Amino acid sequence: MEQRPRSQTAEIAAALRVWHTRLDDAPTIFDDRAVLPLLSPRMRQLVQPPPPLLAMQLRTMEGMHPELAALRGQTVTRARFAEDALDAAVDRGHRQIVLLGAGLDTTALRRPDLLARTTLLEVDQAPMQWWKRAHLPAKVANRMRFVAVDFARDRLAERLLDARIDPQTPLFANWMGCTYYLPPEAIGATLQGLAEVAAPGSELVADYWLPAGELSWRPRMLLRGVELALNTQQEPLLGLIRPDTLHRLAANTGWQVLEELDAPALRAHWLSERRDSLSVPAFARCLRLVRD
Template identity: 30%
Template structure:
């Protein structure tokens, strides 16, 4: 996935860090600030003042309409599915492309369920340094490039057993992968134990090919055309069939309206939500 994908790990956690300055953050995360670059920390500290926070959000939204809310809402949704899986007794959680998210440390059972955080070696090294003393025995950091074909061996080397009912999380991962690498990853997921669960986000194919940008012209120009970082997308109507081909049954999909109804409205937030990706929850047949 390369250095370009490595650098994109900072953006989402920066959104979370800024949201902590709100009186009612959508995602509560006391560790997010640790991952901010030194040059960004003073600005984020100033966002405790509402006018500064609004200025920063609005400046971001002018370039990337709806990206702020969509990033926070997808984290809320995945956190909910994480909590559901823990209550249902899943034995392991595998977070594919974990980035700098700290979901393993804000979960409902900080010591019981084993969590495997998979990401590029550069991100894993930085995470290990920044969370020194906070990882504990229940979190395994697994350094591997998801496009290398070495995922099964890397997980096994860190103690993962494929016969365990597992929650797999792939948040904002598949867009950065080539199509053949996505399919190879799902070949691995096809061997998951019965009772396993999956929550994954997919970029809309119509955005990727430029036929329906939905206000995301600047994002398309930067991530698809110029930097060529986003490479894989699916039509939401075909995601269910795609998953079924690997033995997974789609349970639900969430898009902008569902995010707004489920997370923004109850929090009293009125923000646009980008229509660039779809969140999907599935269960292993």
């Protein structure tokens, strides 16, 4: 029997990106069908295009209950936010890309142009990387650097230096889909560790989720449902955090917030003219930071 990836949340996020291309209207916000070979056989079966009648029923249900499409919308808008920021950073001359908590990120598969002219480092826990390397084409995997890190225990800067990152050259880091699984002290330690090897002008994109006390009842119930589901997968939410707390952690470790999009801004930027049911939950925010 083929072994599942160690992180089920990484696989679910990847499946939501694929499901966006199966169910939602064109144009796609983020097309990640490239991730299909990295999914387990069971998940590949689950993300097959639905029959037209089932697709219509799902769309009707999501139209009546927009929160059902909120996590899919959040997953693809955060991915698009990161991709746009990455392209802009590369245009400005950044040639080191660090994917923190890379999971089933497909930058190396989707963007051979970037793989050819940048150094791409994927940082994640070792079991996730073993799975991924076994499913990547060798010609792609051999062009990447894999950095095994436990964010709650390891010193990130040491691991990146061991992987021959150049601390004199600005980097671009993508830290999407990770902070909510880390306690605040680990979030701060990650920001500090990255800052120690990030030259001035380096950029970081990340997302985070607000605590339940900041929310009205409907998004609070959605967050509670997500929390219960993740507890069953033994990947609990540990890092729900207030904006002022995260901003303070960033400032204390040498990062300046350049841009922040809350849920209404994410909806306005990518969802306002769509006719499908995509939404973004009120607890979701995206950030772009620069190293002072």
